[in-house]
Amino acid sequence: MRNWTESRPERLQAEVEAFEDAEGLDFAVDDAELKATGRLVLRGTLTRASGAPVKLEVRYPDSFPYLRPEVFAVDLRLERHQNPFRRNLCLLDRSSRQWSPSLKGAWLVSERVPMLLDLLDGDPAAMRDQESAQGEPESSYFVPFDGSSVFIPEPMLSLPENERAGVMNLALGGHEDAAQVLRGCLKRVAVRTRRGKPQDLAVATGALASRFSKTVFEGRWVRLDRFPDGNGKGADLYEAARAVSGYEKPPAQNVPGGTVRILGVVCKEEVCQGEWEDSWLFAVDIDVTNDGNHVQELYVVRGERLSPQDLGARIPTIAGLAGKTVALAGLGALGGPIALELGRAQVGELRILDSDVVEAGTIVRWPFGLHSVGHRKTNLLHNFLVNDYPFTKVVSFDHHLGIVPAPGDPPAPRSEAELLTDFLDGADLLIDATAEIGVEQLLAALADEAGIPQVYVTATEGGWGGVVARVLPGVTGCWYCLQMRLDEQSITPPPAAPTGTVQPRGCAAPTWTGTSFDALPIVAQAVRTACFTLLSGRAPDDPRDVFVCAQQARTPTELDSPFWTSYALEPHDACPVCAAAKAP
Numbered sequence: 001m002r003n004w005t006e007s008r009p010e011r012l013q014a015e016v017e018a019f020e021d022a023e024g025l026d027f028a029v030d031d032a033e034l035k036a037t038g039r040l041v042l043r044g045t046l047t048r049a050s051g052a053p054v055k056l057e058v059r060y061p062d063s064f065p066y067l068r069p070e071v072f073a074v075d076l077r078l079e080r081h082q083n084p085f086r087r088n089l090c091l092l093d094r095s096s097r098q099w100s101p102s103l104k105g106a107w108l109v110s111e112r113v114p115m116l117l118d119l120l121d122g123d124p125a126a127m128r129d130q131e132s133a134q135g136e137p138e139s140s141y142f143v144p145f146d147g148s149s150v151f152i153p154e155p156m157l158s159l160p161e162n163e164r165a166g167v168m169n170l171a172l173g174g175h176e177d178a179a180q181v182l183r184g185c186l187k188r189v190a191v192r193t194r195r196g197k198p199q200d201l202a203v204a205t206g207a208l209a210s211r212f213s214k215t216v217f218e219g220r221w222v223r224l225d226r227f228p229d230g231n232g233k234g235a236d237l238y239e240a241a242r243a244v245s246g247y248e249k250p251p252a253q254n255v256p257g258g259t260v261r262i263l264g265v266v267c268k269e270e271v272c273q274g275e276w277e278d279s280w281l282f283a284v285d286i287d288v289t290n291d292g293n294h295v296q297e298l299y300v301v302r303g304e305r306l307s308p309q310d311l312g313a314r315i316p317t318i319a320g321l322a323g324k325t326v327a328l329a330g331l332g333a334l335g336g337p338i339a340l341e342l343g344r345a346q347v348g349e350l351r352i353l354d355s356d357v358v359e360a361g362t363i364v365r366w367p368f369g370l371h372s373v374g375h376r377k378t379n380l381l382h383n384f385l386v387n388d389y390p391f392t393k394v395v396s397f398d399h400h401l402g403i404v405p406a407p408g409d410p411p412a413p414r415s416e417a418e419l420l421t422d423f424l425d426g427a428d429l430l431i432d433a434t435a436e437i438g439v440e441q442l443l444a445a446l447a448d449e450a451g452i453p454q455v456y457v458t459a460t461e462g463g464w465g466g467v468v469a470r471v472l473p474g475v476t477g478c479w480y481c482l483q484m485r486l487d488e489q490s491i492t493p494p495p496a497a498p499t500g501t502v503q504p505r506g507c508a509a510p511t512w513t514g515t516s517f518d519a520l521p522i523v524a525q526a527v528r529t530a531c532f533t534l535l536s537g538r539a540p541d542d543p544r545d546v547f548v549c550a551q552q553a554r555t556p557t558e559l560d561s562p563f564w565t566s567y568a569l570e571p572h573d574a575c576p577v578c579a580a581a582k583a584p
Contacts, residue, residue: 003038004064011065015040018106024048025110027058040064042105048114051121056113058105065101068092071108077229081116081131085141085232091116093132128274135270139279142232145299150264150282151185151212151306155202157278159189159266165222165246166191167198168264171212173387182262182284182301185212189221189264192246208306211390219262219282220250227267227281234283234298237265241283250285258288258295264303279303308391311346318345322391324534325349327427327452329443331356331377333365333519334457334466334526335433339381340367341527343389347534350385350392351423354378355400361504365516397423401439424450429534431526433457444471444479448577453533456482457526462497463514464552466522468529469569470545472538481572482546491567494548521562522549545569 005012019027019042027044034040040060045053057072070088081090091112092098119127150170169188185208190198204212222244230236241247241263250261263283271277280303287296312319326347328339331354342350358372358380366372372380378396385394399419405412414422420443424430430447432440435458447454451473459466469482477485485491503510525547538545544566551562571578 003062005034005038005040005060012040015060015105016042018104019044019109022106022110025106027056027109046109046113048117051117054113054117056109058109060105065103067096068099068103069105069108071105071113078120080120080127080136083141084138084227084229089113089116090136094134131273133273135272135275137269137271137279138227139267139269139281139302142227142281142300142302144302145181145284145297147181147183148284148299148301149183149304150280150301151208152280152303153186153202153204153208154305154307154309155204156186156189156266156280157305159201159223159278161223161268163191163201163223165220165244165248166201167248168219168221168262170217170219170262172215172217173212180286180288180290180295182260182282184217185306186264186280186303187212187216207390207393211387217253217260217262218251219253219264220248221264221266222247224265224267227265227269232300234285234300237281237283237300238263238285238298241265255286255288257290258286260287261285308346311391315345318531318535320535321345321347321531323348324428325351325426326429326431326530326534327351327353327423328431328433329353329423329439330432330434330436331381332433332435333362333514333516334435334459334523335431336367336377336381337520337523338431338433338457338526338530339385341523342530343385343392343394345527345531346389346391348393349395351395351397351427352378352381353397353399353401353423355398355403359507361507365514365519401442420446424452427452429530430454431457431530433526435459440479447471448473448478454479455526455530455533457522459512459514459519459522460494460496461500461512461514462552463512463518464497464500465494465548465550466519467494467549468522468525468547470529470533471569472533472545475538476543476545476569477571478575478577480577481575482569484572484575485546485567485569491546491569492548492565495550495552497552518551521551525549525564543568 016029019025024047025044027042030041030043042058045055047053054073055075058069059072060069061067071091072088074087076082091108119130167190168186170184171187172184185204187204187209188200189202190200193199222241224240228236228240250263252259252261265281266278268276269279282301282303283298284301285298308322324347326342328335328350331339331352339350339352354377356377358366358375358377360373363369363373368380376398378398382394382396385392397419424446430443430452432443432454434440440456444454454471456469471478486493500513501510502513546567546569548565549562553560
């Protein structure tokens with residue numbers, strides 16, 4: 001594929017002529033760059049109606065005209081709307097929505113640059129009205145070492161501004177080690193007292209303290225008035241930190257193969273438009289030898305805010321889930337992804353019940369691949385959720401419901417009745433994704449007795465469809481009503497492939513055929529139904545409780561989207577359970 005300057009010579013000519021024709025622009029093409037690389041670069045000056053001429057450089061991307069050129073002002077030091085390292089100007093929204101392939105680079109220079117400079121010279125309120133409603137955190141311009149991260153809990157984001165330097169502790173978790181790449185959590189920030197003893201300013205507690213508790217490193221921290229200019233390197237942070245009163249060189253910490261020194265730098269920056277808050281960067285000085293390879297490097301790690309508020313900002317409509325408890329039975333192709341979605345949704349407590357081990361053949365539609373094979377589903381999902389979604393408490397119940405001890409088996413630590421009591425006690429919702437009719441009946445009876453709302457999730461053979469149904473004790477029909485209405489087709493059952501069952505080689509029982517993407521629409525509706533039920537209940541004027549999915553292609557070559565039909569789950573006149581509940 002040729003560069004656009006070669007494939008579209010008429011556009012190249014038009015771009016150059018636009019600079020020649022625009023008033024106040026005096027630019028020339030870098031012919032050597034164009035000949036050597038095929039890239040268009042122009043350098044020159046912009047003369048504004050007021051103010052001195054501004055030296056600029058315009059660089060076109062290889063993807064022009066679909067993506068915009070960049071305008072660099074290496075001699076300017078603007079407080080806003082300029083990359084502090086590369087010196088390119090922010091003339092349009094960061095997304096590509098304000099750029100059109102019909103626009104020209106000369107327009108950016110002749111129209112947008114004067115507009116930006118005039119706004120910077122004028123009333124700050126006018127600037128706020130004209131610019132995109134977003135903050136400009138300078139820490140985002142520092143390029144972190146690949147794979148590195150330090151998580152920042154909420155207490156570390158509002159340190160006293162008069163405290164300028166001190167000591168800190170970082171902790172690693174269960175899957176991190178700092179042999180070369182630092183991944184951990186800022187757990188403690190303190191200052192020196194007159195006697196030399198540290199006095200705590202902020203300490204991580206709760207879920208993060210539990211999640212990151214493996215290895216603790218001691219480091220040093222300083223507060224800067226602003227992050228340093230330069231190249232966004234760790235050396236820039238160290239140089240700026242040394243000028244702070246109270247700065248101490250970080251102590252060397254032993255890691256496999258060598259040592260590491262960690263310096264934290266905290267600074268107020270604009271995190272949202274007009275909102276300023278402490279942010280963190282870290283300079284990591286690593287000196288290790290592994291397998292005969294010596295690595296000595298000074299790199300930057302960004303501080304990543306980690307709190308329920310920061311995660312919840314992207315999912316505000318389900319913020320109330322933090323106080324809810326969900327009991328989920330069945331962790332297969334439907335239940336496994338449901339567990340992950342509930343963790344992402346930050347449900348307060350998730351109880352998971354299953355007895356299976358991940359087999360190799362199931363990875364085509366289970367959430368994880370080969371690394372999961374041989375592990376118990378409860379253990380794998382528990383560990384993943386605890387490590388990656390620490391604000392959700394996860395409780396595992398690894399048990400095969402209905403198992404009968406053989407003669408001579410040791411007694412179980414607790415009875416099945418006790419286990420199920422613990423599983424359901426205080427739950428706000430039961431989700432049954434077992435697709436086992438006996439288990440469904442058992443859990444339905446227990447949940448009805450406890451007044452717990454329920455969501456039942458099933459998929460049909462071939463991945464042709466599925467059902468998501470909720471039961472609200474005392475409001476809707478019960479699980480038996482649902483089965484009776486599906487049987488008599490007053491609720492139309494989902495389609496199923498007549499040959500959609502298979503027993504893979506080595507598998508102990510037949511299973512349904514279908515892909516993971518056949519299951520995902522059903523998973524999404526199940527989680528949506530669960531969240532809505534937990535937060536809103538059932539709207540009296542819109543009683544929809546049963547959602548039936550049909551997504552089979554009518555012909556082998558036809559592509560269509562899943563089709564959903566909704567029903568109210570009314571009590572069935574012939575239901576023995578509902579009738580018994582109404583009996584005096």
